[in-house]
Amino acid sequence: EADIYQTPRYLVIGTGKKITLECSQTMGHDKMYWYQQDPGMELHLIHYSYGVNSTEKGDLSSESTVSRIRTEHFPLTLESARPSHTSQYLCATRDGNTEAFFGQGTRLTVV
């Protein structure tokens, strides 16, 4: 089993608030990813990182930002939450070209 943790698991927050979703891993994997997934729909890559101080935008345009100051952490920030940001956010890690391991996800609801 992979050691990857996401907090919070569930978040209900008001419009306009700043949110940071945490993702941490203890495996020393170089690659980390953020995906967004609506219920019953496909995964969309919104950000990824292939090492410290490297971040790239994914395939789906997102108003969120990420940082990778340490190998272990890859937080995702929304400066001003909107109802359209309501979704599940999944963090994943990967070592080289091997399989990816996912965290349990953060289910975000913006009211």
Added chain:
Amino acid sequence: RKEVEQDPGPFNVPEGATVAFNCTYSNSASQSFFWYRQDCRKEPKLLMSVYSSGNEDGRFTAQLNRASQYISLLIRDSKLSDSATYLCVVNPLTGGGNKLTFGTGTQLKVEL
């Protein structure tokens, strides 16, 4: 055209049936391939990697056809607990080989 394409299903099959899923990918230089399983409202979990020579894990068999650019997953003697969405995953060379591209998933429902 999507980089990874799957039939969304749902595939409704009786318990004990054999079911096969196919997945096609567009990037011929793709490096690695996987099948993931995702249960409702849960995170995806690795089912099996797909090797060029094909590989088997119990009731599950995965195959790769590089010439035709498709991957298959065969499930034999299906169980109720196999009901889930099965995701085809490809590691293309775009993005420096750093990205994983997920298919939309194929939903399987195994019934009594």
